[in-house]
Amino acid sequence: MKEEEERPHVLVVDDSLIDRKIMEKLFTNSACKVTTAESGQKALELLGQGEDKHTHMNKGPKINLVVTDYCMPGMTGYDLLRKVKESSDIKEIPVIVVSSENVPTRIEKCLEEGAQEFILKPLKQSDVKKLRCHMQFRRSIKGRLCIGA
């Protein structure tokens, strides 16, 4: 049980089941714990920012990294990014935006809004290995855990 808590916890947000499944495997293969969400709304709930955020004492699991698809119906990845960065309690969580489309203005917009990185889909194992450095992973020591490739 203790070992479970020691792994970085990644929240993968994507409306595509196929992509959720692939990203989940990419991250678990990199020794991360993964939770998936099919929408920005679900993601916010898992981040403790749901409707009942003020009454709900338990803020949910500690997430070290959010990886979100850009193109999603309803709340886009960009919308989710903004909500995370605007929130007082979760704005520190690094957010990675992934997209199948290489649109420079889109990339700029996301980076300006505070996305840690913008990566083109489909993701590879090597992309994920590099991302481990971004995770805010606190054991007993404060600060970021940077694992080399």
Place this chain on the structure above:
Amino acid sequence: MASVTQLQRQFIEYTTSLYKEGYLDDQFTQLQKLQDESNPDFVVEVVSLFFEDSEKLLNNLATALQQKVVDYKQVDSHVHQFKGSSSSIGAQRVTNMCVHFRNFCEEKNLEGCLQCLQQAKHEYILVRNKLEALFRLEQQILQAGGSIPMME
């Protein structure tokens, strides 16, 4: 009854041809690399999801293009999804077809869209048949006691 070695050779030749002919690209290799003892059916599971998803999308596309007033935004949204899922599993020819399809959506060109739908369906059926054949070969190798050769 073919020997394990013969089956393995067949597998390598078949896989190589799929890449050469552009049916599959590097992303499929990436998926195979993700498969391990903890998830020995990963590739088949993901590809099965792709098959289910694709059939739904192709039906939705046919319906959307049959409407009296075609909603090209809706059509484009389906094609975008199809492009995404095919790209995620490395079904390169399907993905390429989706790119053309999206261009016709943008132009609101019904004729072009209908043609692309037919072609996308055709490419999908081809890659589906080839992947199913590949999986059958894998099963044969495993049942004969052999291991699946790693493709680089």
